[in-house]
Amino acid sequence: MATRRLIAVVVLVPLLAALALWAFAWPAARTAPRDLPLGVAGPATATAQLEQQFARHEGAFEIHRYADEAAARSAIENRDVYGAVVVTPEGPELLTASAASPVVAQLLRQAVTEQATARGSEVKTVDVVATPASDPRGAALSSSVLPLALAGLVAGAVVTLLGLRGFRAVAALTVAAALVGVVAAALAHSWLGALTGNWWAEAGTLGLATLAVSAAVAGLAALVGPAGIGAVAFLVMFLGNPFSGAASAPQLLPEPVGAVGQWLPPGASATLLRSVSFFDGAAATGPALTLTWWAVLGLGAVLLGNALKERSKTTASASDSAEPALTPVG
Template sequence: MSPSSPSSPPTHRRIAAVVVLVPVLVALALWAFAWPAARTAPRDLPLGVAGPAAAAAPLEQRLERQQGAFELHRYADEAAAREAVEEREVYGAVVAAERGPKLLVATAASPVVAQLLQQAVTRQAEASGSRVTTVDVVPAAERDPRGAIMNASVLPLALAGIGAGTAVTMLGLLGVRAVVALTGSAALVGAVAAALTHSWLEAVPGNWWALAGTFALAALAVGAAVSGLAALLGQAGIALGGLVIMLLGNPFSGASSAPELLPEPTGAIGQWLPPGAGVSLLRSVSFFDGAAVTGPALTLAWWAALGLGAVLLADALKEHARKAEPAADRDPALAG
């Protein structure tokens, strides 16, 4: 058995570190993924109520009895409520009608929320002796009615970004070269993702180039963040970036449900991280003609800009430090 190097910790300490670290990581992963899933419920879920005041008031009162479940928005008529759903202001709307309430939903925004609203409104309508008519204003893709393919795209994009950031760091690419590598990798990831989900599987509709750009921006945000942290912190930055994206970004993204269904404040945190912002932007670009894209697009852009900026800053600091070294230190032949 070869002896340990003087700078490395003793073998028993390394074994103990592995024995302790693995259960800790498992506990963190279970907390991050299982806890939000076990606490799924509507929390201030944006929902519209439309129709004449006299007819809509009873609907509002019944919905308000579910304290904290819905954030109600009032609209004058069905047309205004439908527009609000299409603009992603609300997930759905209950319209007061003579033959009973009409429910407007958008399965493209979240099949889980659409089903939840149907159950909640139908239950209330049956209790009052009326019948609900449901209209899907913005349906999901015919080839992917449950949104499974779009939800599944979150993890591969996160892995692609983490992989790109790690590769750039391990290959020793610095400064502009690192920026070019990260940008080029993200562009190719965007093209491949759009080709698979849009052209082949036909599960993500919309403009092909807009979709490719969305996928690329999401991958670049992750890759730049990981590479930027690594440039500032060393290889520890890769681990930190990977943990944040995988253990917080993915489970808190609300991709399989909605941010408003996750325990507070995980839904809000998820929308500030690349996976959550990426899936929100993808839904808007794919199904809602670009409605409500500003927030998630800016979030991804900031992650990308800060990460790439950190890469350039770290390289500039290293170059400055190198130039500041005395000539004798840089060239031993000049010493003495």
Template sequence: MSAPPATPPTPAAPRHGRNMLVVALLVPLLSALALWAFAWPAARTAPRDLPLGVAGPASAAAPVERQLRAKDGAFEIHRYADEAAARAAIEDRTVYGAVVAGPGGPTLLTASAAGPVVAQLLQQAVTAQAPDPTRVRTVDVVPTPAADPRGSVLGTSALPLAIAGIAGGSIVTLLRLRGLRAVGALLAASAVVGVVVAALAHSWLGALTGDWWAEAGVLGLTSLAVGATVAGLAALLGPAGIGVGAPLMVLLGNPFSGMASAPQLLPEPVGFLGQLLPPGAGGSLLRSVAYFDGARAAAPALTLAVWVALGLTAVLLGGLRGRRTRPEPARAPERTPQPVG
């Protein structure tokens, strides 16, 4: 019997050439996207409708208010009767600071815990327009912790939490955990992330000063929102979902979070969009819990909850779809009894 003719090998050169072309185009594209996402907002940092209070008697406060409104679109002015009301508004995170006008000269109330960059910017703006800059008194109503006076730890927290969430979602996908097992793994990993990061940032570095368990919960919830999103996209799209979720969180969520400055200092609509992504919402929620007794925590908490719900739902749906499409194991053919003899 003659051997069957050999099948000619499939030419691999065209396929390899296409792959090389994809790499050659994709890497510079990602580099350009990363540079744009990180450098552009930083280069365009400026106040845009930044909430600022003006307090004091009408005769003294009116000129200050006019001068601040003259800075086209820089400040969103809130009027208060006296210094006590302005302080309460700062502690409630309604405004970033306030100018209290009086006969002895203006007093600038700031909250470096809401953003050291904002506090510095307000101080420069108020002293620049004051008739006598030496008479401007500055009071930090809600200061940053002494262990982290520049707010560096909180300002850089968005990226590590995003990386932790991406790692959790990716590992769940690569280990092929599905359905409730995947959900349980994501919940457990996020809880551990929250406890570990709180131990580092609060107990060791002293950069967070709020309720320890509340901070751990916020940190874990932020990591869960990222991880559930990545795992959910992977459950619906396959491993390519990791390639969608990871850049979304790192290249957009991190630089658009406004954690290093403030959302109102970023170009529009970057600051607004950043607060709709888990890194930005998680950073705002952590700032509220750590320094402002939970003031203005509802909106970012709801944002994170929505991401978690959508991500875990996608994980469960992907698990159900995988169970339905999984082929049944082939059964061994039954042997027909043969007569003996």
């Protein structure tokens, strides 16, 4: 038995290390635009050459055409595109949104500036939706993904290990997530100034992100036992966190990593938090529904697991009482 345990440790530790390196290092090493939504605005004759230049980067950009600068700005504010190049009589103008992704904003500045320099012109850059001055690189928002995931994992594990079941477990998970949301909003918004949207919307987002993870942990554990804690922890920490695109953008990650990351709580929470904090809730429906489904299914699993255990106990009790009593032989 001791030999088997030794072999298991020797094999599993390198395997987990390799898996962690793959999950975290591979997307980071392959960061590049992939169908990145980008707008071009101006007369068709003036933007045709610009579109051809972007088309040379095959598969890098998804071009959206707009009539003028106002339409391009509106598209950026609605999170339809990450930026836009506007052709004007004075020369090209680049519209960016560093609040959507500082990494993408920098990438667009480099790409458009290089093209303009090759033509002998200069590019005027306007940050339509900028990151807060207290957090110009958006580090606070991207760094919030891991603590929220950890808070959810801890809350779900504690509820499970304390033996809370049914509606008591649901109440504990919900209240804990709400408190995490309030505390996190107080830190990120009120203290650090890294979030600038509606305070309560941000607190709700942070709380929902925590509940999505904690409910999944407690729900799966209620159905399959303590192993459920490890399964959700693996899914959230080894896949959800590196695949979230919080530090860059989903469209900069290798396919299908970017899309998969948005189906998991860390990616959905980062996208939703950007929307409610910097874009007045634009494009918030998708990630909000993703987190809600995780929370609802998790809490439903908590109640279902409790009901199955109660039914099992009732069946066992009925079976015991149905056994015939032994009567002495006269």
